[in-house]
Amino acid sequence: MGDNTEVFRGIRKVPGISYPVLTPNLKGFESALEAGAEEVAVFGAASDAFSLKNVNCTAAEAIERFRPVLKAAQKHGGIRVRGYVSTVVGCPYEGAISPLAVVKVVEALHKMGCYEISLGDTIGVGTPGSMRRMLDEVVKAVPPENLAVHCHDTYGQALSNILVSLDYGIRVVDASVSGLGGCPYARGASGNAATEDVIYMLHGLGLETGVQLEKLIGVGRYICSQLGRPSESKVNRTWKGATTS
Structure with missing residues (x-):
C-alpha cells in the first residue's frame, strides 16, 4: 500500500479511512x-x-457508563466518539419502541459530545412508516447532519428505510459488505444492509459516494468465497462484470 500507511495492531491503515473501536466503558477506552x-x-x-x-x-x-468515556476522549486530544442506539423501532423482547424512548437516548449521547449517532434497526423489523414516525421525533432533538442509520434487512425493508432517512437529510448510512453479520438476540435477524445494494441505490439517485461499485462487488465475492457462503447482496449476485481479484 506504499509509504503512506501505518500499522495499527496488525491493520495497515490507509490515509482518509477511519478505524473506530467499540468501547463500552472506560476500561475499553483505555485499551483502545x-x-x-x-x-x-x-x-x-x-x-x-x-x-x-x-x-x-x-x-x-x-448512558452513565458512557460519560467517563466521553470525558476521557475530550481529555486525550479530542478523540472522536460515535454513538449507536439499538432497537430504534422494534425490540425482540419489548416489541414496538416508542419514538420518544429513542429521542431520550439520542439526545443524551448528543449532549455528551458524540459527533454522530447511528440509529439502528437492530432486528430489521422497521418499515418506512415506523422509520418516519421515529425520525419525525428524533430530528426535532438532533440535527440530521449528526445522525446516521443502521438498517438490518431481516424483512427486506433496509433499502426502503434508508431511502426514507434521505428524505430527512441524513447522509450517513452504515452497511456491511454482502450483508454479512446479524443479531444474536433475534431469531432470523439478518446482517446489515448489503453495501453493494446501498451503493447501487445511491448511485441510481445521482448521489456521489466515492465508492467504486465494481471493486466493492469484487471484495464481497472474495470474502464470501473465503467464508464458503453466498452473498446476501442482490446486486452482487446479479452483477456480471466484477471479479474476485
Missing part, C-alpha cells in the same frame, strides 16, 4: 487508546430489555 485508536464508539439501546441482555444494564445505566 493504548492500541492507537483515534476514534471510538459507544453503544446504547432504546429498549431496557435489550440493553440488559446485551450489556447487562438498563438503557439509562448504559
